[in-house]
Amino acid sequence: MKVLVAVKRVIDYNVKVRVKPDNTGVDLANVKMAMNPFCEIAVEEAVRLKEKGVASEIVVVSIGPKAAQEQIRTALALGADRGIHIETDEEVQSLEAAKLLKSVVEKEEPKLVILGKQSIDSDNNQTGQMLAALTGMGQGTFASEVVVEGEKVNVTREIDGGLVTVALNLPAVVTTDLRLNEPRYASLPNIMKAKKKPLESMSPADLGVDIANRLSTLKVEAPASRQAGVKVADVAELVDKLKNEAKVI
Amino acid sequence: MSILVIAEHDNSSLKQATLNVVATAKAIGGDIDVLVAGENCGAVAEAAAKAEGVNKVLVADNAAYGHFLAENLGELVAEVGKGYSHILAAAGTTGKDFMPRVAALLDVAQVSDIMRVESEDTFVRPIYAGNAIATVKANDAIKVITVRPTAFDPVAAEGGSASVEQLDVVKDAGLSSFVNEELAKSDRPDLGSAGIVVSGGRGMQNGDNFKMLEQVADLLGAAVGASRAAVDAGFVPNDMQVGQTGKIVAPQLYIAVGISGAIQHLAGMSDSKVIVAINKDEEAPIFQVADYGLVADLFEAVPQLEEELKKVL
Numbered sequence A: 001m002k003v004l005v006a007v008k009r010v011i012d013y014n015v016k017v018r019v020k021p022d023n024t025g026v027d028l029a030n031v032k033m034a035m036n037p038f039c040e041i042a043v044e045e046a047v048r049l050k051e052k053g054v055a056s057e058i059v060v061v062s063i064g065p066k067a068a069q070e071q072i073r074t075a076l077a078l079g080a081d082r083g084i085h086i087e088t089d090e091e092v093q094s095l096e097a098a099k100l101l102k103s104v105v106e107k108e109e110p111k112l113v114i115l116g117k118q119s120i121d122s123d124n125n126q127t128g129q130m131l132a133a134l135t136g137m138g139q140g141t142f143a144s145e146v147v148v149e150g151e152k153v154n155v156t157r158e159i160d161g162g163l164v165t166v167a168l169n170l171p172a173v174v175t176t177d178l179r180l181n182e183p184r185y186a187s188l189p190n191i192m193k194a195k196k197k198p199l200e201s202m203s204p205a206d207l208g209v210d211i212a213n214r215l216s217t218l219k220v221e222a223p224a225s226r227q228a229g230v231k232v233a234d235v236a237e238l239v240d241k242l243k244n245e246a247k248v249i
Numbered sequence B: 001m002s003i004l005v006i007a008e009h010d011n012s013s014l015k016q017a018t019l020n021v022v023a024t025a026k027a028i029g030g031d032i033d034v035l036v037a038g039e040n041c042g043a044v045a046e047a048a049a050k051a052e053g054v055n056k057v058l059v060a061d062n063a064a065y066g067h068f069l070a071e072n073l074g075e076l077v078a079e080v081g082k083g084y085s086h087i088l089a090a091a092g093t094t095g096k097d098f099m100p101r102v103a104a105l106l107d108v109a110q111v112s113d114i115m116r117v118e119s120e121d122t123f124v125r126p127i128y129a130g131n132a133i134a135t136v137k138a139n140d141a142i143k144v145i146t147v148r149p150t151a152f153d154p155v156a157a158e159g160g161s162a163s164v165e166q167l168d169v170v171k172d173a174g175l176s177s178f179v180n181e182e183l184a185k186s187d188r189p190d191l192g193s194a195g196i197v198v199s200g201g202r203g204m205q206n207g208d209n210f211k212m213l214e215q216v217a218d219l220l221g222a223a224v225g226a227s228r229a230a231v232d233a234g235f236v237p238n239d240m241q242v243g244q245t246g247k248i249v250a251p252q253l254y255i256a257v258g259i260s261g262a263i264q265h266l267a268g269m270s271d272s273k274v275i276v277a278i279n280k281d282e283e284a285p286i287f288q289v290a291d292y293g294l295v296a297d298l299f300e301a302v303p304q305l306e307e308e309l310k311k312v313l
């Protein structure tokens, strides 16, 4: 079966983000960018499905500026077979991203679409679910285990109270949580091979999708910062302070 | 304006987060209806009808909603919600699952995890793991919103007298079915709404050592949480993870034991009133946000803490 994986280029998770002085956003100039960590888990899962003989082809798609091709190449180096780049320099919000992905799904007709549960920049946690609704597919969000059996996929989901397993008809959408797998690193020979894998580029207009934003960001500010407090000498002093100074116990 | 709040519950009791979301609805202003979708969830509907400020409780009681499958809830809420100006749910794993489907079916954007209401269409939310705070305006006619419950003080659970109306809307998308669940059983308070949280990280070394934290937690009436590293290592289950991609907590007191203080962890707990850090590395970033820091080996400090607490509590 064919698996479609969507990946996003975001700020590297180790980077300490800084809000721009004019409060229009965060400073992304000269900042290290990378594949969203949850998308790495999505790629890894697809590759494992291929290694198990469940998936026959992995198509990776990314929406974003020209540079997002780096993340597509990374996915190709990790084992995806071909890439689709929907190129735009505009900000694409979740609903519009889902509509773009829907048109790719209609063209590619994958049996399984795997996405990260959230991107660590906008922290929205929406796109996979929206894509599933728009395409009339079932969804297994926050997945910690994915088992394909015939025309169904069983997805174990990390929920607030523990774990729940649902069975979904295929085709279906899965969004990844942290415990689904541990992504591998790309080997140098595979990075070289990835350069020759097919990568098709198109624009949102080519797909007939209007990507105008529905949400306007009025301002972006730094959070109220906490001040470091005091160091206590020992446990007795700690308990005394909690009881008599902070009065929280 | 008319606001539809989707109740969070387990078919038998109303989750406190619903009261926080009703408070968010009050901050927006307008008539507030609560939708209880579940199976044999009459007790939940009764509880919701008593919540302060609720006008009407709508009940969709059907096997299709018993396990909160997003495909079915999404269709139901999109249909019931289309007559409202706002649809709100808590940003827990249930709300995060079905609400984007609602938004997509209504062809509107969703505003996720709001922590403040500026006006009926403008909301404040964290981005980049809380390292930036965005003020966003929703331009669609219907606002689909998930709410960070800890950011809003709950309305009173008692005192209201809303009418209860049964809905006859059954949406079974036929796309998904429930297989099984493994729910954590604990007599401790719920992590998301506990007044005190004691969390352990990789420094705990194994799951057995978490018993030390549980003993302290039980003295304090606290919930027990964990860092991602502790969950990934299999010390404790996933529902204990605090952070950007786990649970958001804001207790009166948060005690971080053997946790370094990565930004993704801080994103889940930095709104706590008082933060205590116990860590043997005095350079650990957690000390930059801690009100009280103790540089010590946790295997000595935690048993001592238990003894000292026994003296004063």
Ligand SMILES: Cc1cc2nc3c(=O)[nH]c(=O)nc-3n(C[C@H](O)[C@H](O)[C@H](O)COP(=O)(O)OP(=O)(O)OC[C@H]3O[C@@H](n4cnc5c(N)ncnc54)[C@H](O)[C@@H]3O)c2cc1C
Pocket (backbone or CB within 6 Å): A013, A037, A038, A120, B200, B201, B202, B203, B204, B226, B227, B228, B229, B230, B241, B242, B243, B244, B245, B246, B247, B257, B258, B259, B260, B261, B262, B263, B264, B265, B268, B278, B279, B280, B281, B284, B296, B297, B298, B299
């Ligand atoms: C996409 C993404 C999402 C993430 N989401 C989350 C999230 O939601 N929540 C989260 O917590 N993390 C999250 N993380 C992980 C995060 O980046 C850190 O890796 C993690 O929080 C580290 O956990 P830790 O502090 O327990 O471990 P470490 O960073 O290894 O820290 C262990 C600490 O224990 C101390 N210690 C060790 N032994 C002792 C001892 N005997 N006595 C006292 N102190 C001791 C050490 O000094 C150290 O400071 C995420 C990461 C990514 C990439």
